[in-house]
Amino acid sequence: MSEKETTRTEISELGEFGLIDLLTKNISIKNKSTIKGVGDDTAVIEKDKEKYSLVTTDLLIEGVHFDMIYTPLKHLGYKAAIVNFSDIVAMNGNPQQLIVGLSASNRFSVEALEEIYSGIYVACEKYGVDLVGGDTTSSPSGLFFGVTAVGEVAKDKIAYRSTAKSGDLICVSGDLGGAYMGLLILEREKKVFQENPDIQPDLDGNDYVIGRQLKPEARLDIIKKLEDAKILPTAMIDISDGLASEILHICKSSDVGCALYEEKLPIDATTSGAANEFGLDPTTAAMNGGEDYELLFTISQSDYEKIKNISNISVIGHITDKSEGSNLISTSGHAVEIKAQGWDALRKE
Amino acid sequence: MSEKETTRTEISELGEFGLIDLLTKNISIKNKSTIKGVGDDTAVIEKDKEKYSLVTTDLLIEGVHFDMIYTPLKHLGYKAAIVNFSDIVAMNGNPQQLIVGLSASNRFSVEALEEIYSGIYVACEKYGVDLVGGDTTSSPSGLFFGVTAVGEVAKDKIAYRSTAKSGDLICVSGDLGGAYMGLLILEREKKVFQENPDIQPDLDGNDYVIGRQLKPEARLDIIKKLEDAKILPTAMIDISDGLASEILHICKSSDVGCALYEEKLPIDATTSGAANEFGLDPTTAAMNGGEDYELLFTISQSDYEKIKNISNISVIGHITDKSEGSNLISTSGHAVEIKAQGWDALRKE
Numbered sequence: 001m002s003e004k005e006t007t008r009t010e011i012s013e014l015g016e017f018g019l020i021d022l023l024t025k026n027i028s029i030k031n032k033s034t035i036k037g038v039g040d041d042t043a044v045i046e047k048d049k050e051k052y053s054l055v056t057t058d059l060l061i062e063g064v065h066f067d068m069i070y071t072p073l074k075h076l077g078y079k080a081a082i083v084n085f086s087d088i089v090a091m092n093g094n095p096q097q098l099i100v101g102l103s104a105s106n107r108f109s110v111e112a113l114e115e116i117y118s119g120i121y122v123a124c125e126k127y128g129v130d131l132v133g134g135d136t137t138s139s140p141s142g143l144f145f146g147v148t149a150v151g152e153v154a155k156d157k158i159a160y161r162s163t164a165k166s167g168d169l170i171c172v173s174g175d176l177g178g179a180y181m182g183l184l185i186l187e188r189e190k191k192v193f194q195e196n197p198d199i200q201p202d203l204d205g206n207d208y209v210i211g212r213q214l215k216p217e218a219r220l221d222i223i224k225k226l227e228d229a230k231i232l233p234t235a236m237i238d239i240s241d242g243l244a245s246e247i248l249h250i251c252k253s254s255d256v257g258c259a260l261y262e263e264k265l266p267i268d269a270t271t272s273g274a275a276n277e278f279g280l281d282p283t284t285a286a287m288n289g290g291e292d293y294e295l296l297f298t299i300s301q302s303d304y305e306k307i308k309n310i311s312n313i314s315v316i317g318h319i320t321d322k323s324e325g326s327n328l329i330s331t332s333g334h335a336v337e338i339k340a341q342g343w344d345a346l347r348k349e
Numbered sequence: 350m351s352e353k354e355t356t357r358t359e360i361s362e363l364g365e366f367g368l369i370d371l372l373t374k375n376i377s378i379k380n381k382s383t384i385k386g387v388g389d390d391t392a393v394i395e396k397d398k399e400k401y402s403l404v405t406t407d408l409l410i411e412g413v414h415f416d417m418i419y420t421p422l423k424h425l426g427y428k429a430a431i432v433n434f435s436d437i438v439a440m441n442g443n444p445q446q447l448i449v450g451l452s453a454s455n456r457f458s459v460e461a462l463e464e465i466y467s468g469i470y471v472a473c474e475k476y477g478v479d480l481v482g483g484d485t486t487s488s489p490s491g492l493f494f495g496v497t498a499v500g501e502v503a504k505d506k507i508a509y510r511s512t513a514k515s516g517d518l519i520c521v522s523g524d525l526g527g528a529y530m531g532l533l534i535l536e537r538e539k540k541v542f543q544e545n546p547d548i549q550p551d552l553d554g555n556d557y558v559i560g561r562q563l564k565p566e567a568r569l570d571i572i573k574k575l576e577d578a579k580i581l582p583t584a585m586i587d588i589s590d591g592l593a594s595e596i597l598h599i600c601k602s603s604d605v606g607c608a609l610y611e612e613k614l615p616i617d618a619t620t621s622g623a624a625n626e627f628g629l630d631p632t633t634a635a636m637n638g639g640e641d642y643e644l645l646f647t648i649s650q651s652d653y654e655k656i657k658n659i660s661n662i663s664v665i666g667h668i669t670d671k672s673e674g675s676n677l678i679s680t681s682g683h684a685v686e687i688k689a690q691g692w693d694a695l696r697k698e
Contacts, residue, residue: 019485034481057495061486103408103410109357110362134373135407135408137413
């Protein structure tokens with residue numbers, strides 16, 4: 001009786017961001033308390049005279065975002081919380097509350113759900129967040145999370161995607177591409193295991209990148225370091241879909257271009273090693289691999305002296321005029337237009 | 350490599366509320382801004398001097414909460430928004446923002462998602478709510494919603510579940526059991542249709558109860574009427590799982606008992622008629638049928654004169670001392686202990 005359609009456009013034709021643009025193009029804001037709706041890491045809502053409230057929801061779907069074959073339940077709970085904390089942090093905010101919606105099929109026991117929750121609690125404890133609610137329900141098959149984090153930020157400290165200016169320096173925390181290489185290794189060992197369950201997975205030497213995939217962190221430490229150094233990012237986003245995708249979000253939202261320098265990209269030796277093993281360019285892993293949950297942000301050039309000695313932050317390029325486009329300057333000096341080929345849960349289907 | 354367990358307890362052994370109790374029993378609150386965590390219709394977070402912020406998440410899962418065979422896509426979007434607005438209203442609050450997480454398999458086209466969103470927008474428009482964000486992703490099969498609503502309430506107006514007092518009058522808005530009868534009729538016609546697709550569904554005369562199932566409303570009108578009449582509910586909850594389940598939540602949270610009067614239960618003639626057709630006691634539909642999204646609330650006896658002439662509100666009983674238990678006084682005068690046999694998405698599996 002439903003699902004009657006005259007034309008049919010496949011979701012994969014649009015991809016996640018095209019679909020979101022289409023579905024949200026007619027939004028009109030009615031409440032004074034709504035400061036920022038769709039289009040940044042979180043929604044921004046008026047809180048009090050000094051602060052904004054930040055709210056964000058992420059879905060994690062078995063078979064799309066995680067594979068139970070190689071994801072320990074406790075890690076899964078931890079990650080479900082962290083990816084939401086990371087969105088709050090990307091607004092330069094502090095996560096404070098978490099609401100967990102969890103739908104599980106009867107394949108999962110009570111003990112399994114307790115294990116997932118134990119990971120959620122570890123994340124909450126570590127980040128000073130309160131678990132304040134949720135919804136728990138059955139599912140016809142598989143495991144599904146709908147997790148919401150609430151946080152706050154001082155009004156004069158909020159970092160949007162849309163406020164980068166030409167000349168700003170582009171910075172990134174930590175290192176990139178590791179989570180993606182961890183995923184490739186886990187997928188490889190899954191195949192080996194499925195073909196011959198007697199063979200134990202060979203994860204030797206890859207602890208770092210596997211940890212990056214299974215147990216990411218939100219970089220609350222970085223925004224605290226920036227605050228201590230009195231550096232206010234001019235724009236910020238977290239890297240969930242790959243550096244290429246995220247810098248293009250900043251450029252599009254801010255109506256600017258960028259120049260990133262390949263030689264400046266922070267890539268861990270383990271990540272490079274694993275990439276080489278897979279015949280992949282480590283730069284590709286860094287640019288298009290997702291789920292590192294590092295922070296990508298821009299700062300005023302005048303803050304360079306303050307930032308250059310902060311550990312775990314790399315200056316990787318600068319914002320340009322829009323007319324110059326968005327380019328990666330390769331180690332050999334060629335400018336290559338940046339395209340988002342990253343993790344896109346809707347195109348990958 | 351994961352899911353290794355020594356003992357295995359089935360989720361269905363605990364049910365939704367037993368499971369939530371177990372998973373949340375060790376919560377400790379760390380943030381001053383967290384006013385109320387798990388255990389009410391929404392989480393309650395400090396906003397400013399006068400107001401609290403309210404946040405709630407509900408999951409809607411295809412095959413558990415809705416069936417695409419008889420659920421129009423637009424209605425589905427509308428309902429996904431409404432069930433969350435209803436939670437905000439049940440705290441005596443105003444919904445203001447909505448965040449929609451939507452996961453759809455490639456069975457769903459872009460046009461189908463647009464139709465779902467059109468229902469979400471109608472709900473937002475009607476209730477003065479802004480759609481401020483979301484997450485859209487693929488799913489291996491089926492359609493999942495993880496929807497979050499944000500609202501606010503004046504601190505001196507908030508209505509918890511836990512503050513009903515012995516002697517308070519128990520009130521309910523609208524009428525009960527209709528959504529459940531609508532569901533039974535839709536399920537019956539689905540079976541007929543599946544056995545013989547040439548037979549058109551026979552929904553004649555049942556528009557009202559089918560509408561109750563497919564297009565519920567959040568009773569924002571009722572809390573406005575109460576405010577206009579200067580009545581502050583002493584406790585409130587929305588009826589998503591059936592009157593029996595909800596009154597027991599109030600009694601447990603408030604550490605009181607109750608007496609409900611069968612003859613006072615508001616049941617529409619269409620609901621009674623449909624119940625009779627199915628050989629069901631209409632009282633059973635009212636007590637244990639879910640998804641009416643009416644408000645169940647308690648008021649001080651001294652407010653009786655103010656409430657008795659407000660339309661769409663019925664006084665159905667009173668709060669008693671805990672020692673008297675929770676009872677339904679039947680039309681014949683017998684006291685029957687109330688048990689929650691209602692809609693429970695985890696036991697029904």
